[in-house]
Structure formats: C-alpha cells, structure tokens
C-alpha cells in the first residue's frame with residue numbers, strides 16, 4: 161500500500177481531472193485563472209506509443225497509449241497552435257506556459273508561440289538532459305529535449321530563490337570566496353559589479369541555469385522505481401516539482417492539458433498547489449486516476 165503524500169489541508173482543494181481534448185480546456189478552467197500550464201504534447205515522433213501494464217511486460221507489445229503520427233509538419237503545427245492559444249486564455253496575468261518538445265518540432269513551435277504570446281513574452285528555455293543513450297549516423301545523437309517558457313504578462317511568477325532552482329556551491333568556491341559571516345552566522349560573499357554590491361549566501365546555493373541534467377528520465381521509466389506507472393513518455397517527478405515550484409505559488413492553479421500519467425498533478429498537489437489536468441486518452445485517465453488515488457490526492461473527475 162502506498163503512503164499518502166499530501167496532508168489533510170491539501171485534500172480540501174478543488175482539483176479536477178477531465179477526459180478531454182486540450183482544445184476544450186476552457187470548459188473546465190476559467191479564463192485568466194491558471195498561474196502555470198505545463199504542456200507535454202505528442203512531439204511529432206511519427207509512431208504510436210505502447211504502455212507497460214504489468215511489471216516485466218514490454219511497452220512495445222503493450223496496448224497503444226497514444227498515437228503520434230501526422231500527415232505533415234504543417235498539420236501538426238496547426239493542431240498545436242489551436243491548443244496553445246486556448247492555454248494562453250487560461251493563464252492569469254502572472255501565469256506562464258512551459259512547452260516541452262524536442263528537436264523534431266521545437267524550432268517551428270517557437271515561432272508558433274511567438275505568434276500566440278508575442279515574441280517579447282518568451283522568457284527562456286530549459287535544455288533537459290534525460291540521460292538516455294542516443295545515436296545518430298548523420299549528426300550528434302540527440303541527448304536533450306527543450307522546454308520553452310512563455311509568460312502571459314510582463315511580470316510572471318519566477319521564484320528564483322526556490323531551493324528547487326538552486327544547487328550547492330562547489331567546495332572550492334565555498335572555501336575561496338565565502339569567507340565572511342554575518343550577524344546571523346550565515347556565510348556569504350560580496351561581489352562588486354560597477355558601483356553596486358551583490359551579496360550571495362552559501363546556504364542559498366547557486367542558481368541552476370538553463371541546462372538540467374539532474375532529473376533523469378530513468379526515475380519515471382524503469383519498473384524498479386516507485387514513481388514509474390508504465391505509461392510511455394512519463395516525465396520524472398523531480399522535473400515537474402522544479403517547474404511547479406519555479407513558476408507558481410502555494411494555492412496557485414496548475415494546469416496540464418496533456419497530463420498522460422498525471423506527473424504534473426502529483427507534483428502540484430505535493431507542493432500545495434491546486435490542479436486541473438486533462439488528457440484525451442482512456443489509458444491516460446485511468447493511469448492518472450490510480451496514481452492520484454494511490455497518493456491520497458482528492459479530485460473531481462468529469
């Protein structure tokens with residue numbers, strides 16, 4: 161039996177899980193209400209993805225979880241644009257959208273996002289290194305995926321000091337630079353740039369930056385790990401925990417319209433946020449429901 165991961169107070173929040181096409185998000189999420197939307201849609205891989213329903217079985221021979229084949233790149237981008245436009249409407253003035261893709265379509269999808277949000281709303285991108293092997297005979301093997309970040313307004317939530325966005329300073333840096341101690345006993349260093357002094361505390365760690373190598377996909381994709389559901393392309397909880405804590409606050413509404421196995425919803429509940437998740441697939445909704453139930457997370461389903 162799994163242990164509930166959320167405390168009593170979180171169980172009272174209004175969480176919702178809906179079987180729906182992402183383009184219908186507006187029927188269960190009020191316009192302007194979501195502080196964060198994470199989108200992990202089909203990447204245009206041009207294959208169907210099978211699921212592993214029992215430990216030891218093979219995904220390739222399991223039931224189809226979802227299809228990722230398209231008649232053309234243009235058809236894929238038109239499909240994506242319609243859904244991104246709906247997601248933008250759901251965002252609050254301080255809300256952001258993270259769009260997770262890979263080299264197959266991220267270049268063109270960024271142009272789509274520029275069109276929907278305005279190019280000046282692009283807030284950067286994360287290069288996520290899942291840690292899988294990769295090989296190619298024609299160029300560098302692709303060992304990363306890209307997550308684009310767009311904001312609805314000019315002052316999005318960005319919790320730069322959240323521990324999830326920090327890493328410890330290197331021991332040499334601590335020894336060499338953090339030689340001062342303040343009245344509260346905290347080690348720090350001051351850096352003077354121009355005529356301004358910036359103070360850095362050792363216990364806050366350094367900002368992670370945009371290349372994330374410490375959230376291995378293996379955590380979500382091997383039957384040996386507790387968080388693995390057997391759903392294909394499941395993302396690791398650590399990745400979603402970081403995204404949730406970076407761009408939402410306690411009580412924020414977090415939306416995932418392509419929720420798959422429900423990773424974002426579990427991460428949101430664990431961080432004391434509310435969630436609205438949806439997926440068009442039967443297996444995705446069944447997998448997410450069992451995962452939420454096993455974690456003791458309450459929600460309404462429609």
Ligand SMILES: C[S@@+](CC[C@H](N)C(=O)[O-])C[C@H]1O[C@@H](n2cnc3c(N)ncnc32)[C@H](O)[C@@H]1O
Nearest residue numbers: 181182200226394395418420421423439440441
């Ligand atoms: C890459 S998977 C998401 C995996 C998820 N992030 C996780 O951690 O398990 C993409 C999902 O998009 C869903 N999907 C495909 N077309 C959709 C649509 N039009 N509306 C909503 N969901 C859709 C698929 O069923 C699939 O579960």
